[in-house]
Amino acid sequence: MTAPDVALRRLRDQLPLLGALVLVWNLLWGTWSWANLLSGIAVALAVTWLLPLPPVTGGAGFHPAAVFRYLVRFVTDLATSSAEVAWSALRPRGLAAGAIISVPLRTDSDLLLTMITESLCLVPGSIVIDLDREARTIALHLLSVHDLAAVEAQRAEVLATEERVVRAFGSAADIAALDRNPT
């Protein structure tokens, strides 16, 4: 493989990132114009050249119906979780005991694991405190659990979140991995 080929492939891997940076640049200016577009491309190229990131490998899919389901669930989860935490901060009784659980996931893709982790932080009851990439095991802190049944319910909720994310954004192989190991 010659040098231009490598450069071209790197550029292709960086394309989604470049697009996102140009979009952010245009949103910051607030108006759309060719000047903003061109300066945005220049800035995006400079940023990716000066601060290179490892390319996000592993193609992701996009399944509109599942994405819609995921988004609806995400928004309702976000609302209920913040209401829950706000109420536990306000009520005189305070918190019940916390818990730390570790849950083995079935997904093996950097991008999807990132999305799952981000989602889990914003849904009721949990924040992620550790992620073992090789073992695909995620450690979560649960804010307030009364008994072991609540812990198990949270564990099921984590796997359900994983399933929603993978069905929405996963490639065919990721979804197949999900089907091989049903919960």
Place this chain on the structure above:
Amino acid sequence: MNGVHSVADVIAMACLLLGALLCLTAGLGLLRFPDVLSRMHAGTKPQAVGVLLIMVGSALRLAGSSVVWMLLLVAVFQLITAPVSAHMIGRIAYRRRHVRRDRMLVDELGSGAGRPGGPQGDEPADGDARRGR
């Protein structure tokens, strides 16, 4: 554009008030929750949603201005970065054992809870070194 003129203004007002209230509870949670990990819950969920609501309220009030796109960016980056910072702080707190083990129902990472001679309560990890163990 002073005063309440339309339905959008009323919705914007409700969003701003509710968002401010949620940010207040996030601050209260930071004060009232007993350990770092619990406090991170307060620092992510009500805080992120509070900022989101304030952005929605401001966007409704400033509709048509180019600032609205910036508000959208603030909201998106808030949602992306709040979990990341909570994760980093939570992870360091756990590794340095700033965790109230007496308040844990289950600890599956099992970093010495209940182990004889192991760290108890919210004792930090370098407590071992200080005592010369």
